[in-house]
Amino acid sequence: MGNFEFQAVEAKWQQYWKEKRSFAIDQNTSKPKYYVLDMFPYPSGAGLHVGHPLGFIATDIVARYKKLAGYNVLHPMGFDAFGLPAEQYAIETGQHPAVTTEANVRTFQAQLGRIGLAYDPDTTNMRTCDPDYYKWTQWIFLQIFHSWYNRAAGKAQHIDTLIAHFEGNGTQGLDAQHDFEGSFTAAEWQSMAPKQQHKILLHYRIAYIAYTEVNWCPALGTVLANDEVVNGVSERGGHPVVRKPMRQWAFRMRAYADRLLAGLDQLQWSDSIKEQQRNWIGRSEGANFFFQLEGHTERIEVFSTRPDTIFGATFMVLAPEHPLLEQIVTADRKADVLEYTTWSKNRSEVERQQEKKITGRFTGAYVAHPFAQGRKIPVWTADYVLWGYGTGAIMAVPAGDGRDYAFAKHFGLEILPIIEGADISEEAHESKEGKLINSDFLDGLDVKAAVRRAIQALQEKGIGEGRVNYRLRDPNFSRQRYWGEPFPIVFRDGLPYALPESELPVLLPVVERYEPGEEGEGPLANVAEWMHLPDGSVRESNTMPGYAGSSWYFLRYFDVKNAQAFSDKDKEAYWMDVDLYVGGSEHAVGHLLYSRFWTKILYDLGHITHDEPFKKLVNIGMIQGRSSLMHRLRGTNTFLSAGLIDGKDVDAIHVDVNIVEQDILDLDKVRVTRGGEYADAEFITEDGVFKCTYQVEKMGKRYFNAVNPTDVCDRYGADTLRLYEMFLGPLEDAKPWSTHGIEGCFRFLRKVWNLFTNEDNALIVTDAVPTADELRNLHQTIIKIQDDIEALSFNTSVAQFMKFCNEAQRLKTVSRAALEPFLILLSPFAPHFCEELWEMLGHKASISAAAWPIYDAQRVAVSSIDYPIQVNGKLRGKITVAADMSKEDVEIEVMASPEVAAILAGATPKKVIVVPGRIVNLVV
């Protein structure tokens, strides 16, 4: 029996690929391109565990396959290197984040290197924290700063076009995304001081400064984006988050809401991710309209998706932050309402989430119903109405909305039925079915028609119009942290100015300490010599958030060394968009939405030619850890094997899975782990061994269940690891890591080896002409593997390889013509192994330069085959047909077997159903 020395072979070929630059991209654009990308990793201190490579291996297989199939393939891998954990670590240890990040990157590279991933070598050193890289992150920020969103044109444009508009027309005829209140003429604009003009422009720039209530996390000393806050606590660390007004950079992403929504339809993404983005954008159609306050000149503007229910409105609710409150509240209620609004504003997100009790106050004010003469509607304030959505005020229709209903019940307010036959004695009727009643001119209409009619009536009366609202908020783009990109911005007289592009990159200064500055400012605020420029201007002390560098990195990979631009436009036109993007679903709304947003801006501004970055997206399921638990008798230092704990009072303790095999704990090793914590413990065994129980949970350091891919490579080799990770199950499913079955993949490789070689590792392959059966085996495999890779169904590919191998063994295949193409098919999955055999077969060039075998359907066809015969759908035996039923127009004679004949009993079948290549069914 031959032997495959995987350790030596793998090292050999990894070295070979590196030296020959086998997977460097080819800028020859005459070939069709294929861009396959992984979400680049954040190099954490824990290193990779076996869950990480899942997606990397999948893209590697696709990349190698596409190369064999004749594509010009780009398969890069850089690092998302700015971020919070490195900075937290720096605060704790004083080590500079650049140092730890560099060390972590090297660990990752070593681990990835072992797996034999075919990356373009120039990209593997790309890091978002490298000045050559973040120079362009800053540059892109400047482009965004220098632009405004022209709604009339439906795109972002350079700020100069806005200035031109102001010079010619003032604010007249402008349809822009902005937060400027007021208007001016061209003459007024021209007479303004530059500073005043600059100030106004700030209200139009897509990157703008806002003093907004933000998610402030005192423990982390920073502000977090909405998607970094989970259930009122920080996603990282789980610290409480409160609301605090702060000077922040933000983007007018809301301008892109419709395009971000519409763009989804063109993308081959999973329904779940598309749906998550749709929900996040939260488009809803309805109407904005006004209610006239009694005894005031002001009106209350509300947004409603159900303007048809206007006759069911029995009270109004303003958000506690609503500015009108102060004016309208009656004297006798003033103190009460003020107390309420103060209380509610100070409530943290956590409190709001946790105790959803119904609270609110009556303001004493009333509005007039616009259509029902003489109807007065009381105005309340309550915190179930959010200031940040719609107009911050609603008309409450308890009959049609559950929250309004609960509020009305709680405070004893009127509930007016408006849908015919709806039972509203217990709950609101929220369905959009039914006909309107008690609604004047809407009576008898169904909901859809009534909505249209109501909007029409509001418009005719001049008090409202149809309106689309979005849940999407403008994302915050500031962090009060050190380890991120500095802004290319300085302040003069309190106003922000862009630095010229010639001054990029704005380098991150080296600091000694990482504690926040005063008032929650970032650590950079403490670096006086950096903050203050000779001309008296002051730098921005914030840095950019983690998603800055990752929002455009896919545009850099095909031109990583470009010092003139973030990437060459011709190269971009050729390589973009990403044909296949693979990564975890945790980025469903964060990274994936920001990347789309940046791409659209760069597209609008003419810097790139694609306005969607990722054509096809596949979400890999998380590989979960299989934690091992040992059980300690409570209050003692005695541990019991799993079979002995029944009925005992025990504590389950995580134990490192690396010293447990098949749930059996290695007692010698456990005594020396964790600094000898268990050195003196007593372990009670059963049947001579100590058994652990297990549970499935997230893989990570803290559960002692992380498995290092390098350890697996040491033991089984990279090719086995690759095959096994793919064999584990569908890519997109979450699955626990278990090594049950890895032996099977290992054995499979050895079996393949033995197809080619004898006991002395000598080739036994001959030039014999392959038989029809051997060719059928091969061609069935070609088509299956091809289809599987296109569908990313790698688990079934591995199964097919094994099947081929079993069949070849059975057929005693030794023919080179049958075995060599198989090796090419296998090579994307087990590249080192296949390279080695390929070389042994006498090939001079790498197998990665071979051509994918061509499938020949003729080889799979058969001349005679048994078909099952069914009567009324029940299997009743077999018939042999001496013709290929997979072809059309084949006359077949059905020879009824005795049992079939007995069932038919002389009757002629009413119908004979022949499914080509499948089955014959007689219907009697």
Next chain:
RNA sequence: GCGGAUAUGGCGAAAUUGGUAGACGCGCUAGAUUUAGGAUCUGGUGCCGCAAGGCGUGGGGGUUCGAGUCCCUUUAUCCGCACCA
């Protein structure tokens, strides 16, 4: 509450999209061989049954000659969003 998904042997999972359910692997099992080991090879392995045969894709109903696949209904689990008017 809303949205997305999933449910198939002892286990991980297949099923050409309506056509012989359980490919492939693990495990188990019988045998062969061996320098007797957790190695290798061969056969068996959905369940019940000695067998013929029957039953089987979370539960219930339906369409069809034929349903894991389509429709209705119900249950369970996972994920995402969550006072969004």
